[in-house]
Amino acid sequence: MYLEVFQELNEEKRLRIINAGYKVFGANRYAKASVSEIAKEAGIAKSMVFHYFGTKKDFYFFLMDHCYTLFIDAFAHLKVMEITDFFERIETYSQAEMSILRMYPNLFKYIMRFYYERDPEVFEGVMDVITKSLSLGMSMTLDGVDRSKFKSDVDLEQLAKMIRWMGEGISNQFMEFDEKALDVIEREMSSAMNVLKSSLYKEAYL
Known part of the structure; x- marks a missing residue:
């Protein structure tokens, strides 16, 4: 019932409320x-x-559900899972993320704060989300990729984790995710992926 009322608002107002939630929960x-x-x-x-949301806790988890929907819809639209080249998939994946962050500039900080939240009121729900998201993220990164392009000693699961940590590290350099910051993040991630590709792909695929 609560969300039905919220969904009846115009898009501009919904966006304003969602961004306010991401900003405040991301900062505290x-x-x-x-x-x-x-x-x-x-x-x-x-x-x-x-x-609109019932309780503070309900709004907190609504924001994560909204985040999930944003990413899943973006990846589906770009047909990410049909891309079999690992680094091409990562590039498309990253472009989708940057597009979402341009619309929701406080989203990344909310996600990072969410992942380290240990308040007893929300802890169980947070752990459920983390388990689900890590599994989904690994699946969307690796399922269906052409592993034959890699050198034989490459551990793709470990590579996927490393790229996630790398993205978090680059993003954590910025206090605000304005257009300038997002452009820098895109360039640094693209440069890092080129280095990894040159190091990990067989010469025939470079």
Whole structure:
């Protein structure tokens, strides 16, 4: 019922409320994140946050569900899973992520804060999401890729983890995800992928 009311809002207002949630939850631990601050950031009354989402906890997990939907829809639109070249898939994957971050500039910090959240009120749900997302991320990175292009001693599962850590490390250099920061992240990730490809692919595929 709550979400039905929220979905009836115009797109601009929904986007404003969602971005406010990502910003406040991304800047604070769950217990310290203020619904009043979210409401102020979104330009709505505090009571409307509860009217749209029910509870602070419900809104917190709604934002992660929304995040999931954004990425899954983007990957489906770009047919990421049909790309069999590993590095081409990573590049397309990254382009989708950058496009989403341009629309939701506070999303990355929310995700990182979410993954390290240990508040008892949300801990179990957070752990469930982490387990699901890591499994899905590994699947979307590796399922169906052409492993024959790699040198024989390459551990693709470890490579996928390393690329994820690399992306997080590059992104964590920035306080704000404005256009300039996103351009730098794209360039650095592209450069890193070129180095990895040159090192890990068989010469015939370079």
